[in-house]
Amino acid sequence: MSVQPAMPKCWRIESKPHKFCPGCGHGLVLKALGQAIDELGIQDKIVFGCDIGCSLLSWDFFNCDTIQTHHGRTTPVVTGIKRANPDVIAVAYMGDGGGYAIGSQHLVNASARNERITAILVNNTQYGMTGGQMAPTTMPGQKTETSPYGRDPEKTGYPTQGPEMVAAITPEGAYVARGTVANVKQLKGFIKKALENQIAGNGFSFVEALSTCPTNWRTNAEETWNFVEKEMTKYFKVGEIKVPGPREKEGQ
Amino acid sequence: MPEKPIQGEKRAFMTGNEVVAWAALAAGAEIMYGYPITPQNEIMHYWTRMVPKYDRRFLQTEDELSAGFTTVGGVLAGKRAFTATAGPGNTLMQEPLSMAEAMRLPVVVVVQQRGGPSTATVIYSQQEVTMTTLGGNGEGLRVVYSTATHQELFDYTIKAFNTAWKYRFPTFVLGDGYQAKMRESLVLYDPQTRGIEMVPTEPYVGKPGLPGTDRPPTHMRNTYNVEEELYEVLEQYLADYAKAAPQIAEYDAFDTEDADLVIVSHGVVSRACKAAVKELREAGYKVGYFRPITLRPLPVDQLRETAGKCKQMMVVESANGQLDRLVKEAIFGSTVEMLSLFKPGVGITSEEVVSRVKEIKG
Structure with a gap:
């Protein structure tokens, strides 16, 4: 008899097993989010918005009110909900294409306005749902369907440093971190702090999660884990990047 | 509780944009989301001036995509929410409005038509008819009122909220730059004194109770796995629209x-x-x-x-x-x-x- 790992209480059992590919990191990110929601006891307050891309598959994932939005438009939908009803705890869930490419103006401006929402962005270095095209986060030299000879930074730039950008443009009170599905416990901690930051009304909360896509990476388990742990972290530094509180003065 | 913006009736001589702001106030609109574009700007100007006095809200967004999608969010939260736009802004607004069609969300949009194609003129046209009636990648499941006078701008802005919330189709008030900018006399009124009851609103998300235990969770989607699944939904929508059309048409x-x-x-x-x-x-x-x-x-x-x-x-x-x-x-x-x-x-x-x-x- 096999023992199933415990599911977060706020997961919706009717929609499990979930629809993501084997080896996909989304399930782990949503597990971390689920655990954070359970620990904070906020299942009845959560409004979860999911983007289009693989993240759209989470539209019935939780026993939480959920809105599936358009590609790149989860940030404004969730912003609109939070502005109209500040009592909800609003979560915008998106991929790197939705957040850093088509929806980048929304991420930038929600950051600058310090919207009291929590954005969780899953970075798996390419567009998963559409079949593995180059994304803003694709690694230099990484082969994708639209960079078949490897991403050339001379022609297409370097991977987007999302959390670093958000940290730079948010006013005080924002919370910004980058976690990884290779360390779910730490990721859960970051997401929990991001939700707490919204509950406290401090400001915008943003967590990027480094994630896996063995389907489009065409990697086996060992290569998948190697890529997320060793390759991606060369460009994407894991840790807290901005925490609320007054900025430290120069030289202190 | 702030006082009613209009007590009884009041004769006024004002621009069409000011009329729209007063109508939205009188209709009990709770929040406006908007992005500047001529000739609709003064709707936002008057709205933002009256917001604190009557306990309403406003958010200036980064573009019309965001203005449309935040308005969608406001409606999902159960508020009488609206936005206003024109020309190229109306073009961008078609994306969020297609989501509103797909989810039957009572979003209200005021359009003050300007010249087209492209940036063209900021002044006037009737060139946004095709886009406003049939825009987006869908079937035109929306209501469009075309006003001719300032009195109608007032009447139909109020009515737009009721049509939207009654039938749950996104609803447009289609004006133009002439109506937006010229001054004309009209009678402002509190809808209640004319026997107009505002259709009550209700939240789609953030309702009381623990989802999955006390009530089913709200799970709203606009993506379907197979053609038949979509067809079934659209058949119902189209039947609802066909049934409502004779009641709505004027x-x-x-x-x-x-x-x-x-x-x-x-x-x-x-x-x-x-x-x-x-x-x-x-x-x-x-x-x-x-x-x-x-x-x-x-x-x-x-x-x-x-x-x-x-x-x-x-x-x-x-x-x-x-x-x-x-x-x-x-x-x-x-x-x-x-x-x-x-x-x-x-x-x-x-x-x-x-x-x-x-x-x-x-």
């Missing part, structure tokens, strides 16, 4: 009974046509006047009946046949001769209409 007409030629127009152009028909009648011409107030859905039965009685129909509009196409579709099969006076992006005077009719009739 028009104004006179002198059509014995008319040889009926002039069809909408919006501010209908004012010139109304004056022209009266003048022509006095001069002995057998002309009639027909004006659809709803461009989507059109008053199809009345249009067909009118087309069946007259010999000629002349569509007059400040666009190159955008209303004309809708009318022709509605009266398909009729043998009435179709004539036109199209001036894309330019205003039309009653003199021009009169002289065109005299040219035709000799």
Whole structure:
């Protein structure tokens, strides 16, 4: 008899097993989010918005009110909900294409306005749902369907440093971190702090999660884990990047 | 509880944009989301000035995509939410409005048409008819009121909220730059004193109770796995729309009974046509006047009946046949001769209409 790992209480059992590919990191990110929601006891307050891309598959994932939005438009939908009803705890869930490419103006401006929402962005270095095209986060030299000879930074730039950008443009009170599905416990901690930051009304909360896509990476388990742990972290530094509180003065 | 913005009735002389802001206040709109574009800006200007006094809200967004999608969010939270736009902004607004169609969200949008294509002019046109009635990658499951006077801007802005929340289709008030910027007298009123009950709103998300235990969670999607799944949803939507259409459709007409030629127009152009028909009648011409107030859905039965009685129909509009196409579709099969006076992006005077009719009739 096999023992199933415990599911977060706020997961919706009717929609499990979930629809993501084997080896996909989304399930782990949503597990971390689920655990954070359970620990904070906020299942009845959560409004979860999911983007289009693989993240759209989470539209019935939780026993939480959920809105599936358009590609790149989860940030404004969730912003609109939070502005109209500040009592909800609003979560915008998106991929790197939705957040850093088509929806980048929304991420930038929600950051600058310090919207009291929590954005969780899953970075798996390419567009998963559409079949593995180059994304803003694709690694230099990484082969994708639209960079078949490897991403050339001379022609297409370097991977987007999302959390670093958000940290730079948010006013005080924002919370910004980058976690990884290779360390779910730490990721859960970051997401929990991001939700707490919204509950406290401090400001915008943003967590990027480094994630896996063995389907489009065409990697086996060992290569998948190697890529997320060793390759991606060369460009994407894991840790807290901005925490609320007054900025430290120069030289202190 | 802040006082009502309008107690009873009040005569006013103001611009159309100011009228829209007052109408939204009187209708109990709770939040506006917007992005600057001429000629609708003053709707935001007046709204933001009145927001603190009447406990309303406003968010200036980064673009019209965001203005539309935040308005969608406001509606999901259960608020009477609206936005206003024009021209290229209306183009961007079609994306969020297609989501509103897909999820039957009662989003209200005020459009003050400007010249097109592209940036064109900030002044005036009737060139946003096709886009406003049928925009987005969908089936035009929306309601469009085309106003002609400031009184109508007030009346139909209030009505738009009720139509949207009653039938759960996104609803547009289609004005134009002339209506937006000119001053005109009208009567502002508290809807309740006219016996107008505002249709109650309700939240889609953030309802009381623990989802999955006390109540089912709200799970709203716009993506479907297979064609049949989508088809089933759309069949229901289209049936709902077909059922609601005759209840929603509105028009104004006179002198059509014995008319040889009926002039069809909408919006501010209908004012010139109304004056022209009266003048022509006095001069002995057998002309009639027909004006659809709803461009989507059109008053199809009345249009067909009118087309069946007259010999000629002349569509007059400040666009190159955008209303004309809708009318022709509605009266398909009729043998009435179709004539036109199209001036894309330019205003039309009653003199021009009169002289065109005299040219035709000799």
